[in-house]
Amino acid sequence: MTSQKIKEGDYVLIYLNPRKTYLVKVEAGKNFHTHKGFIKFDDLIGKGYGCTVKSNLDVKFVALKPLLRDYIMKSVRRTQINYPKDIALIVMFSGIGPGSCVVEAGTGTGALTTALAHYVQPKGKVYSYEIREEFLKVAEKNLKRAGLAEFVELKKGDVTAGIEEKDVDAVILDLATPWLVVPHAYDALKPCGTIVSFSPTIDQVVKTVEALKENGFVDIRTVECLMRQMQVERGKTRPQTLMTGHTGYITFARKATKTN
Secondary structure (H helix, E strand, O other): OOOOEOOOOOEEEEEEEOOEEEEEEOOOOOEEEEOOEEEEHHHOOOOEOOOEEEOOOOOEEEEEOOOHHHHHHOOOOOOOOOOHHHHHHHHHHHOOOOOOEEEEEOOOOOHHHHHHHHHHOOOOEEEEEEOOHHHHHHHHHHHHHOOOHHHEEEEEOOHHHOOOOOOEEEEEEOOOOHHHOHHHHHHHEEEEEEEEEEEOOHHHHHHHHHHHHHOOEEEEEEEEOOEOOEEOOOOOOEEOOOOEOOOOEEEEEEEOOOOO
16 A cells, blocks of 8 residues: 655645645655745644645645656656647547557657556556657656556657567557557557547548548547536636647547458
């Protein structure tokens, strides 16, 4: 069972309000500074997650145990990341779970990679391809912070040139030319395995769907997920003015056995 007591080296989500949260590493003898004063990490060590702590200005904060979404949304970024609304659909339609073998490309800074690793643990593996070395270094840092690095093999390589792994459960793509990977994905996948492609433009989707049809995939679907939060207050509840609208289109398909 994971300890519910905060100890040195743990990550904690310092919560002030929905707009002000901070993912920080607890270090004995040090302070965390905010616009509402500083918090002594020594005041957190040994206490349970969910405890209240006051800054030197007597402002109350809550120390929460980070969720997967916190590690993703507060990851170190060098690229645009996938949002939880899209990651949830990618995971659900890919069919992955504990023990799955997954190929991903491109890694970017590892937001989607982090989620995939979380769902395939403890015996699964994510093989993540990325052509840019600097992105791989950031992704590794983010995976280590989330405690999931052991479930991922980061690979510097161009997935459009081929996939080394075979008999995998899913191939998940977030790159500019996913249609070039479709033939390689077919060869890498188990029978009935899934391919998932995230693309920001409809032109990319059209080329990808055409490639899927030409390469023996069935059950091809494309969706867009829009998410709108609500402002909840008695007598004033309404949708928030701002929302996370279009981020991309998600195309799913499954490998069918080719017949002569």
